[in-house]
Amino acid sequence: MQQFSRSVRQAGKRLGFVPTMGALHAGHLSLVKMARERSDCVAVSIFVNPLQFGPTEDFSMYPRTFERDCQLLESEGVDVVFAPTVEAMYPTGAKTTVEVAEISDRLDGRSRPGHFKGVTTVVSKLFNIVQPDFAFFGQKDAAQVAILRRMVRDLNFDLEIVVGPIVREPDGLAMSSRNAYLSPEERKQALVLHRALVQVERRFTSGERDVQRLVSAGKQVIAGEPAAKLDYLEIVDPDTLEPVSDLSCGALVAVAVWIGATRLIDNLSLPQR
Numbered sequence: 001m002q003q004f005s006r007s008v009r010q011a012g013k014r015l016g017f018v019p020t021m022g023a024l025h026a027g028h029l030s031l032v033k034m035a036r037e038r039s040d041c042v043a044v045s046i047f048v049n050p051l052q053f054g055p056t057e058d059f060s061m062y063p064r065t066f067e068r069d070c071q072l073l074e075s076e077g078v079d080v081v082f083a084p085t086v087e088a089m090y091p092t093g094a095k096t097t098v099e100v101a102e103i104s105d106r107l108d109g110r111s112r113p114g115h116f117k118g119v120t121t122v123v124s125k126l127f128n129i130v131q132p133d134f135a136f137f138g139q140k141d142a143a144q145v146a147i148l149r150r151m152v153r154d155l156n157f158d159l160e161i162v163v164g165p166i167v168r169e170p171d172g173l174a175m176s177s178r179n180a181y182l183s184p185e186e187r188k189q190a191l192v193l194h195r196a197l198v199q200v201e202r203r204f205t206s207g208e209r210d211v212q213r214l215v216s217a218g219k220q221v222i223a224g225e226p227a228a229k230l231d232y233l234e235i236v237d238p239d240t241l242e243p244v245s246d247l248s249c250g251a252l253v254a255v256a257v258w259i260g261a262t263r264l265i266d267n268l269s270l271p272q273r
Helices: 002-010 025-039 066-075 115-130 139-154 176-183 183-189 192-205 212-222
Strands: 017-021 039-048 080-081 134-138 160-164 228-236 251-259 264-268
Touching: 002 017, 002 039, 002 115, 002 183, 017 025, 017 115, 017 139, 017 192, 025 134, 025 160, 039 115, 080 115, 115 139, 115 192, 134 139, 134 228, 134 251, 139 183, 139 251, 139 264, 192 212, 192 251, 212 228, 212 251
Parallel strands: 017 039, 017 134, 039 080, 134 160
Antiparallel strands: 228 251, 251 264
16 A cells, blocks of 8 residues: 555655445445545545444444445546555554544544544554545544544644535435444434434524524434434534534534434534524
């Protein structure tokens, strides 16, 4: 991978990079298309990162569809797939981690302690290995995007983070590799995340500016689905992930819900007014 990246740079070409954990869907492929448009060469990593899974989480069960993923990436014209082993990424005796303080403890970081330290550690390693000019991430993981942007700024990574919009199923469900866990009935129940966000957006568009009322409106929708267990629904600053009270500069509405044994996230942006 490093030799390939070096050859790309020596040729004066721009390298786009899409980090993934595999089990690819149309959301991932939309990022690949963006990378194709912005870059001369495109690299995609497939690595299920153990550091970002907690002891009770789904690392061993996380969907792995490597052969299918490679076929999809080949059809999209990807130049190289980087699929390292756990042993290659975390050599025996490795002691170094990367953590963005404070911001990593908000939203998913509060619910999944250590999760974002695992993300920032592996992404910093991938950036060092791949040395891309552009790195592409999806807006569905808005908290991750905020944290990685801060990491890139703080550690002076010489690259640009590019964020692609959320890709949804026709009925509004945000595409996620974890959707594969859902039974047909749970798949219907999972639509409550999108309905809650739409309700918040509708109230906001109608003129509501009280954050607590907007949050309550979204939570009422979640409460109306008996199978849904709310983790959080918050309105936060998209850069710091801190709760906001003033919506005039825009904000992020973020939600996480358990549907059965599957934890799903979604979000939307409220525009400046």
